[in-house]
Amino acid sequence: MPHAFSTLTIGAALAASSAALAADRDIQFRSIDLGAGVVEIHNFGDAAVDLSGWRFCTHDFNEIRRYSANSGLNGVSVPAGGSIFIHYNDDAPADPSALNISSIGGFFAQPLNSASYALEIFTPGPDGLLSFGSTTDMNDHVQWAVDPASVGSASARSVQAAAAGLWTASTAYIDTEPTTSLIVLTDDTGAELHGPANYVLDPAPPCTPDVNNDGVLDNGDIGAFVQLFLASDLAADFNNDGILDNGDIGAFVTEFLAGC
Helix, strand or coil: CHHHHHHHHHHHHHHHHHHHHHHHCCEEEEEEECCCCEEEEEECCCCCEECCCCEEEEEECCCCCEEECCCCCCCCEECCCCEEEEECCCCCCCCCCEEEHHHHCECCCCCCCCCEEEEEEECCCCCCCCCCCCCCCEEEEEEEECCCCCCHHHHCCHHHHHHCCCECCCCCCEECCCCCCEEEECCCCCCCCECHHHEEEECCCCCCCCCCCCCCCCHHHHHHHHHHHHCCCHHHCCCCCCCCCHHHHHHHHHHHHHCC
8 A cells, every 4th residue: 555655646746747847838938139138938828937946048159058046036927928028238127027137147148149049948846956957947948040050159058958849959040140130939829849930030031042032932033043143143152152053053942942
């Protein structure tokens, strides 16, 4: 009988732990306003979530694992269906939903821009402790880069995020532009797993294979590319190496097939 009691107790504990994790992952990054330096954290669940003990971890090209203070979010609650807003420029209005990073404390990779960045939020586990190396304590993750081939320290927790079921692939970055001012999550279902396809950018990135600029990808663009290529016009230099050759044809075909 003690063995049965132990089994039931363990089962109940595991169920409670699973339920807590599901509720925690209702908290997600919904928008990143790069222009204003504001990160929105939204609660997709149907109950308020207390962020006491939660912490941010941020990285950019040069800075790695910048942790917010361990008590910086104590007393902060995100209502069901509501959001809080983290102000990197310490210009938060007098509103309980708006927080300055200086009031949160610790460190944040700065500046918050489109170049190369990754952002996570971690929650204490069932034991009340928080481990930054844990895939279960990692609650949400988002990463972006102008050049996904050169992200520097922003890749610090990409593999961990993918292993945690929060990001589609460690090498997948939201493809920003130097002019990107806003990144917005389009999935409003509260699903945990996200990737670049779940976000839109403002302003929208240019559709480079739309060579004739008519707003659609079709044979007209193929013809326009061929004309530029035959005329030795560097507008057909799709791999940006300064010369026109088969590499540009391959790069154009790849972008055309990928769509916009």
